[in-house]
Amino acid sequence: MKLKGAEILLQCLKQEGVDTIFGYPGGQILPVYDALYSSDIRHILVRHEQGAAHAADGYARATGKVGVCISTSGPGATNLVTGIATAYMDSIPMVCFTGQVGTSFIGKDAFQEADITGITLPITKHNYLIERTEDVAKIVKEAFYIARTNRPGPVVVDLPKDVMEREIEYEPDREEVNIKGYRVMKGFNTGQVITAVEMIKEARRPVIYAGGGVIASNASAELRELAEKRKIPVTATLMALGCFPSLNYLSLGMLGMHGTRYANYAMGESDLIIAVGVRFDDRVTGKIDGFAPNAKIIHIDIDAAEIGKNVNINVPIVGDVKEVLQAINKRLDEVEGSSEWLTAIDRWKDEFPIRYPASVEGRIMPQEVIERIYQRTQGEAIITTEVGQNQMWTAQFYKFKHPRNFITSGGLGTMGYGFPAAIGAQIACPDKKVIDIAGDGSIQMNIQELGTAVEYKLPVIICILNNQFLGMVRQWQGLFYEKRYSFVDISHQPDFVKLAEAYGAIGIRVKKVEEIDDALNRAFETTDRPVVIDFWVEREADVFPMVPPGAALTNMLGGGLK
Amino acid sequence: MRNHTLAVTVENKPGVLTRVATLFRRRGYNIDSLTVGTTENPGISRMTIVVQGDESVIEQVTKQLYKLVDVIKIVDVTNERAVDRELVLIKVKADNTVRADIVQIVDIFRARIVDIGRSSLIIEATGDSGKIDAIEESLRPFGIVELVRTGKISMVRGTK
Numbered sequence: 001m002k003l004k005g006a007e008i009l010l011q012c013l014k015q016e017g018v019d020t021i022f023g024y025p026g027g028q029i030l031p032v033y034d035a036l037y038s039s040d041i042r043h044i045l046v047r048h049e050q051g052a053a054h055a056a057d058g059y060a061r062a063t064g065k066v067g068v069c070i071s072t073s074g075p076g077a078t079n080l081v082t083g084i085a086t087a088y089m090d091s092i093p094m095v096c097f098t099g100q101v102g103t104s105f106i107g108k109d110a111f112q113e114a115d116i117t118g119i120t121l122p123i124t125k126h127n128y129l130i131e132r133t134e135d136v137a138k139i140v141k142e143a144f145y146i147a148r149t150n151r152p153g154p155v156v157v158d159l160p161k162d163v164m165e166r167e168i169e170y171e172p173d174r175e176e177v178n179i180k181g182y183r184v185m186k187g188f189n190t191g192q193v194i195t196a197v198e199m200i201k202e203a204r205r206p207v208i209y210a211g212g213g214v215i216a217s218n219a220s221a222e223l224r225e226l227a228e229k230r231k232i233p234v235t236a237t238l239m240a241l242g243c244f245p246s247l248n249y250l251s252l253g254m255l256g257m258h259g260t261r262y263a264n265y266a267m268g269e270s271d272l273i274i275a276v277g278v279r280f281d282d283r284v285t286g287k288i289d290g291f292a293p294n295a296k297i298i299h300i301d302i303d304a305a306e307i308g309k310n311v312n313i314n315v316p317i318v319g320d321v322k323e324v325l326q327a328i329n330k331r332l333d334e335v336e337g338s339s340e341w342l343t344a345i346d347r348w349k350d351e352f353p354i355r356y357p358a359s360v361e362g363r364i365m366p367q368e369v370i371e372r373i374y375q376r377t378q379g380e381a382i383i384t385t386e387v388g389q390n391q392m393w394t395a396q397f398y399k400f401k402h403p404r405n406f407i408t409s410g411g412l413g414t415m416g417y418g419f420p421a422a423i424g425a426q427i428a429c430p431d432k433k434v435i436d437i438a439g440d441g442s443i444q445m446n447i448q449e450l451g452t453a454v455e456y457k458l459p460v461i462i463c464i465l466n467n468q469f470l471g472m473v474r475q476w477q478g479l480f481y482e483k484r485y486s487f488v489d490i491s492h493q494p495d496f497v498k499l500a501e502a503y504g505a506i507g508i509r510v511k512k513v514e515e516i517d518d519a520l521n522r523a524f525e526t527t528d529r530p531v532v533i534d535f536w537v538e539r540e541a542d543v544f545p546m547v548p549p550g551a552a553l554t555n556m557l558g559g560g561l562k
Numbered sequence: 563m564r565n566h567t568l569a570v571t572v573e574n575k576p577g578v579l580t581r582v583a584t585l586f587r588r589r590g591y592n593i594d595s596l597t598v599g600t601t602e603n604p605g606i607s608r609m610t611i612v613v614q615g616d617e618s619v620i621e622q623v624t625k626q627l628y629k630l631v632d633v634i635k636i637v638d639v640t641n642e643r644a645v646d647r648e649l650v651l652i653k654v655k656a657d658n659t660v661r662a663d664i665v666q667i668v669d670i671f672r673a674r675i676v677d678i679g680r681s682s683l684i685i686e687a688t689g690d691s692g693k694i695d696a697i698e699e700s701l702r703p704f705g706i707v708e709l710v711r712t713g714k715i716s717m718v719r720g721t722k
C-alpha cells in the first residue's frame with residue numbers, strides 16, 4: 001500500500017488507540033491536517049497551542065491514557081512548551097507532535113523553524129526528529145511506549161514537512177518495541193518487601209505518605225487495603241488527592257506547606273513513613289532536617305533516581321506501586337481495634353481542624369465557595385484548578401472521593417492550566433461534571449479557550465474566586481515583605497460575565513453568600529455550553545495553615561478559628 | 563569528593579552528546595572530562611566521563627543517566643582494575659640550549675617528539691592522568707606554549 005508519511009502517522013495513532021487529539025494548524029503541519037480531514041480521529045481545535053497541550057494533559061490525567069496534541073513548527077511548537085513542561089514535572093503521559101520545516105531546510109533558519117527537540121530536551125522524557133518517512137511507524141510506536149511505561153512523561157515527535165508528504169510502500173507491522181537503552185520495569189526485590197513488612201508489623205506510629213505514583217499505577221484499591229488492614233493513617237500529596245477517600249477515618253488530608261496540621265504533626269511524630277509513589281518535593285518536606293525526624297522511611301518508586309534524591313531512605317523498593325503493594329498486603333494480617341497512635345491523631349484532628357475565619361463585611365469567603373461546590377457535587381465531579389490560593393483552598397476544603405478526579409499543576413505550578421485541562425477532561429469524560437476552580441489572574445492566561453468550550457458545547461463550569469489580586473503572591477508579600485503589595489493588584493479586569501457572554505457562554509456574578517447555591521444549581525443544569533461564575537470574594541483572605549519557607553513541617557503558621 | 567570515571571555506552575545517534583551534556587548542566591554535576599568515540603559496533607558509541615562528587619552524587623548521576631533512552635550501559639570503572647589512557651600534545655619552548663634536557667624528559671616518559679620547529683617542539687605522550695600530569699609539570703619550566711589533552715578513556719581489564 002502506498003501511503004504518505006502523514007497517513008502512516010494517523011494509522012499509527014489509531015493503532016495506539018488514540019481517539020482524540022488537540023491541536024492547531026499551520027504551514028509546516030499542513031500535510032498532517034490534510035490527512036486529518038478525512039480521518040475519523042477526533043481533532044479538537046483549540047485557540048492557542050498552550051491550550052492544546054494542557055487539554056491533552058487533562059485528558060491523560062482523567063483517563064490514564066496517553067494525551068496527544070499537535071501544532072505547527074516554530075511559534076506553534078514553542079507555544080506548546082509550557083504545557084510540555086507542566087506534564088513533565090507531574091509525570092503525565094503525553095505525545096506532542098510538532099510540524100517542522102523540510103529536512104533540507106533544517107539548520108538554515110528557515111521560515112518558522114525552531115529547534116524544538118533542542119528546546120524540549122530537558123522537559124521531555126524523550127524526543128525525536130523524524131528524518132525519514134520509513135521511520136515514522138517505528139518512532140511513533142516508541143514514543144507512545146516511552147510516554148506511558150515506567151514513570152510516565154511527555155515525548156515530543158518533530159515532523160518535517162517533506163517526511164510527512166513523501167509516499168512510501170507501507171505495511172503495518174506488529175513488531176514489539178525494542179529499545180536497547182529502555183526497559184520496562186518488572187518485578188521488585190522481594191527481600192526488601194519482606195524487610196518492609198517486618199517494619200510495618202513493628203511500627204507503632206506508622207504513616208502512609210501517598211503520591212502521584214499511586215494514581216499513575218492505578219493502585220488506590222491496594223493502598224486502601226494496606227491502610228485499612230493495618231489501620232495506618234494516610235496523608236496525600238497535592239498530586240495524590242483522591243487516591244484515598246478524604247472522608248475515610250484514616251485520611252489525614254494533604255501534607256506539606258499548606259497541608260493539615262494533623263498530617264504534618266503525624267509526620268513529625270511517626271516512627272515509620274511508608275512513602276508510596278512520591279518524590280519528597282520541597283513543598284512537602286519543608287526543611288529537610290526537620291522532616292519526619294523520628295521515622296524510618298520505606299520508599300516505593302518506579303524511578304530509581306527518586307530514591308535518596310532528597311531524603312535518605314532506609315528501605316528502598318524500586319517497582320510499580322500496585323505490584324509492590326500487592327506483595328506487601330499479601331504478607332500482612334489484619335489488625336483489630338484502635339491504637340494509641342490513632343487516638344493521638346484524632347485528638348489533633350479535633351484540636352486543629354482545617355478552618356477559616358468569618359468574613360468581615362459580609363463578603364463571600366473563598367473557602368466557603370469550595371465547601372458549597374463540594375456539597376453540590378458530593379465529591380462526584382472532576383475538579384481542576386488554576387494555580388495559587390484557589391488551588392490550595394481546593395486541596396484543603398474539597399473532599400476528594402476518587403482518583404483521577406483532581407487535576408492540578410503541582411510541580412510546575414502553571415497558571416492558566418486548569419481551564420484547558422478541564423476541557424480535555426470533559427472531552428474524555430462527557431458524562432462527568434467538570435469544574436475549574438480558578439483565580440481571576442490565572443483564568444486570564446488561557447481565557448481564549450472559552451471559544452473552544454463553546455464550539456464543542458462543553459458544559460465545563462469555571463468558578464472564579466475573584467479577589468482582584470494575584471492572591472498567592474499578595475499573601476507572601478503580606479507575610480514576608482511587610483505588606484508591600486508590589487504589582488499584584490489586578491482590579492483592572494474584564495467584566496467576566498460579559499466576557500463569557502461575548503464568547504457564547506453563560507456568565508453569572510455572585511456577590512452574596514445567599515446566591516452561591518442558586519448560581520451553582522443554574523450552572524449544573526446547563527448541559528450545552530460552559531458557565532463562568534464570577535464569585536466576588538474577600539480580597540485579602542490567606543491560605544492557612546502554612547509552613548513558612550525553610551521551616552520544619554511541624555512549624556506551622558495560622559489556621560484561625562471559624 | 564573524588565573523581566569518578568564512568569564508562570557509558572550510548573546509541574551512536576545525533577544529539578546523544580547534547581542529551582548527556584544537558585543532563586549534567588541541568589542537574590549541576592561537574593564534568594572533569596568527557597570523551598566520545600565509536601566502538602567496534604558502528605551503532606554504539608562509548609563515552610568516558612570523569613565526574614566529581616561523593617558517592618551519593620555519583621549514584622544520582624548514574625541513575626539519571628540511565629533514564630536517558632539513548633544510554634545503554636554505565637560502568638563506574640573508578641574502583642575496577644582498568645586501563646586508563648589520555649593523550650596530550652604539548653608545544654614547549656626549546657632553543658638549542660635546552661633541547662637535550664627536553665629530549666631526556668621525553669625519553670623518561672616514553673613520550674615522542676612529533677614536530678620540530680625553530681624554537682619549539684611538539685611532544686606527544688599517552689598514559690594515565692598521573693603520568694600526563696607529571697610530564698606536564700616536568701616541561702613547564704621550559705615554557706609551555708600550547709597544550710591540549712584529550713580527556714580520559716578507560717577499559718576494564720580481563721574478560722568482564
Ligand SMILES: Cc1cc2nc3c(=O)[nH]c(=O)nc-3n(C[C@H](O)[C@H](O)[C@H](O)COP(=O)(O)OP(=O)(O)OC[C@H]3O[C@@H](n4cnc5c(N)ncnc54)[C@H](O)[C@@H]3O)c2cc1C
Nearest residue numbers: 211212213217237238256257258277279302321410411413
Ligand atoms: C502553589 C503550590 C503549593 C503547593 N503546596 C503543596 C503542599 O502543601 N503539599 C503538597 O503535597 N504539594 C504541594 N504542591 C505540589 C508540589 O509542588 C509537588 O507537585 C507535589 O508535592 C509532588 O507530588 P508527589 O510527591 O506525589 O510526586 P509526583 O510529582 O506526583 O510524582 C510521582 C512519583 O511517583 C513515581 N511513580 C510514577 N508512576 C509510578 C508507578 N507506577 N509506580 C511507582 N512509582 C511511580 C514517580 O517516579 C514520582 O517519583 C504545591 C504546588 C503549588 C503550585
Ligand SMILES: Cc1ncc(C[n+]2csc(CCOP(=O)(O)OP(=O)(O)O)c2C)c(N)n1
Nearest residue numbers: 388389390413415439440441442470471472
Ligand atoms: C504562568 C505563571 N506565572 C506566574 C506564576 C506565579 N504565581 C503563582 S500564584 C500567582 C497568583 C495567582 O493569582 P490568581 O490566579 O488570581 O489566584 P489566587 O492566588 O488569587 O487564587 C502567581 C502570579 C505562576 N505560578 N505561573
